[in-house]
Amino acid sequence: MEIIELSYPFFNKQINCEEKVLAMGFFDGVHLGHQKVINKAKQIADRESLKLAILTYNHHPAIVYKKLDDDEKKYLTIKNSKMKLFEKLGVDIVFNVEYDYAFQNQSPEEFVSNFIIGSNTKFAVAGFNHTYGEVDANMKNLPKYAKDKFEVITVDPYEISQSNIVSSTKIRGFLKEGNLKEVNQYLGHNFKTKGIVVHGYARGRELGYPTANIEHDNLQQLPGIGVYIVTLMIKNHKYLGMASVGKNETFGTENPITVEINIINFNENIYGNSLDIEWISKIRNQIKFNNVNDLIEQLADDKQKTIQYFKN
Incomplete structure (x- = not known):
């Protein structure tokens, strides 16, 4: 698996420009909901004979726009552990982006043009609640910014039971309680x-x-x-x-x-x-x-x- 460290502005010589399927998200914990996104992207990559790439970030995006307490700065999976889990899921390329103000300050159109189109993405896959900047930069509006240059696939949440959605926030709460049964169930490992x-x-x-x-x-x-x-x-x-x-x-x-x-x-x-x-x-x-x-x-x-x- 190739790991590419990036910071904004992106340069084409840094980005792997092979045609690819791109799964997007921070993926802390690589839990069952994250696995659902990555597995969907993997299915498409295998079907289309394309490389599977991940777009993720070097730290939580919230660090840029609000003050976090010490616990909020911690992660279920630190970088090396997360990369190992990506590799087990069959990922070929990881774009690990430095999430700073300059990156966040891109308009949705700029982000799509600079990175998704710029990395020669043919299928962009993400969870239902994935965002990429401004308030309206969500999966519902991504096809508008794609302008038919790539196909957008939105993945529904993973439900443990009806209306019980898997999330990193829930897992962190279970972990603080010491409730490993729920932690491990929601992680899927x-x-x-x-x-x-x-x-x-x-x-x-x-x-x-x-x-x-x-x-x-x-x-x-x-x-x-x-x-x-x-x-x-x-x-x-x-x-x-x-x-x-x-x-x-x-x-x-x-x-x-x-x-x-x-x-x-x-x-x-x-x-x-x-x-x-x-x-x-x-x-x-x-x-x-x-x-x-x-x-x-x-x-x-x-x-x-x-x-x-x-x-x-």
Whole structure:
């Protein structure tokens, strides 16, 4: 898959100008609704023997036109993870555009002429709510701007049930609640993150449950505070683990939020290793224990529930 980094104004020498099908969207999470758009574009590309391209952005467009809080700046899928998901869906080319004021300030006609027509798009595919600038720059009006230079295909939303539409906003809400069942159902795949093993306080080792302290990218949205069943890929081997996202309040209330994972049946030094984490299910909320012995008893129970989950 070819990844082309672009900024406005576009230059023809930067843009892959083969005839193509273009799927448009930010695609945070690459959830079932996004997959519906990309799969529709893939069907057309295969039928017409054309390349499948994606138009996406380097950050959320809202950054340009409003102040976002720290959580709103985070993503379900950071760039590398999103690109891997695109590749799995059969995408040939990704245009990763720097979404800045100059790009946003194009009129709809300019955007269509500069990019969609300029990239030799024959079919433009996007979700029902996709926009490309001004208020009236929506899918309903795109055929008017296309001027018969390309065909427009609008994809309906993906409904989990009647009137229950899949969206990145809903998934972020479920993730904050720690509701991985809904998160993974709406994504159409298990929620995944990537982090590096760093040194922590080594409290887990003292309790008999050594943990890998995971440092994530600051832009990566994480599940809400709680204890979770996870799997990890370490040097091409999969392991079972229980992950704690929280402040370790048993040892103080002013601790920062950390991600610590007890990897079951594993006792190797992996400091500095990059781990792929797959978040499966929530075991419980975080608890502030009265003493360390109560914590150890709870960890033993968490471990049994984790092992039993996979046995079932």
